[in-house]
Amino acid sequence: MxxxxxxxxxxxxxxxxxxxxxxxxxxxxxxxxxxxxxxxxxxxxxxxxxxxxxxxxxxxxxxxxxxxxxxxxRLRSMERRIFFSLTMRKDADSEMSKKIDPEDRGPSPATHAIEQERRRRQGLLLSDVLVEFCRWCEKRPQRLAIKEAYERSLHGQSPAQIAEAMGVPPANVHQWLHQAREWVRQRVTERDVERSVFLTLYEGQ
Known part of the structure; x- marks a missing residue:
């Protein structure tokens, strides 16, 4: 053989x-x-x-x-898609709240290219940060619940749904999500000094 x-x-x-x-x-x-x-x-x-x-x-x-x-x-690819959808939804909500100028014909090609590049960097940065977050959680067994709760939230589950699925009190879920978001928030601000990703992802929270 x-x-x-x-x-x-x-x-x-x-x-x-x-x-x-x-x-x-x-x-x-x-x-x-x-x-x-x-x-x-x-x-x-x-x-x-x-x-x-x-x-x-x-x-x-x-x-x-x-x-x-x-x-x-494969996880990075999944996470990038999740984060793109989150950031795009935030941007879309922000745009809908603005008054539209009838004479506005949309962004120029150069502006569009800059925005596309910004989104590409957002996806890469946020994907890397979430991989770091998962590794941080996996180092301690007691952090695995934080990881699971945050992953479920990224997939669109509400705190009540997460609590029911994990069989824990809602207060625990709120605490875990707060810990996870603060960890990710801090890591993003450390790596993105201009905070473009930070403001887009967490605006309104």
Missing amino acids: TDGAELLDVFLRCRPGLERFVRTAFPRLAPDVDDLLQEIWLELQTKVVSPDFQAPRNSESWLRMLVRSRALD
Whole structure:
């Protein structure tokens, strides 16, 4: 058996364990675990036929690291979409509250390009910050509830819905969300000195 074929065989044998790993380490990806592992399987099939392919010394450990990396990539993509939708909704609400000038023909191409670039930077910054937040929560078991509550809020659940889903008093949820938002707020202001992302995301809170 070639090194490539052996790696594919190890992946198939370890797949149930890798699936459990994803479900445990990345609960938000539980509904997508089959798609994630299928993408990795296809990626491996391409890797092993590459001329510069070198089999890892410890295939199981290497596969786990690959799965973790691809899971984080998928989470970043999800989080970026969530944050884009949040910031765009805030901007849309702000625009609707303004009086529209009948002579206003919209932003110039240059202004539009600047705004698009600003949104791209917003998405990257906020995605990175949320990844940091998740890692901070995962360092201490007692912080996992904060992480879950905040993730649920990003997906549109109200504090009452979160409390019911998690089986905890609403007061706990409000406290966790406050902690999470303050952590994210502080990290964003540290990394975005002009506070363009900060003001857009948290305006009105």
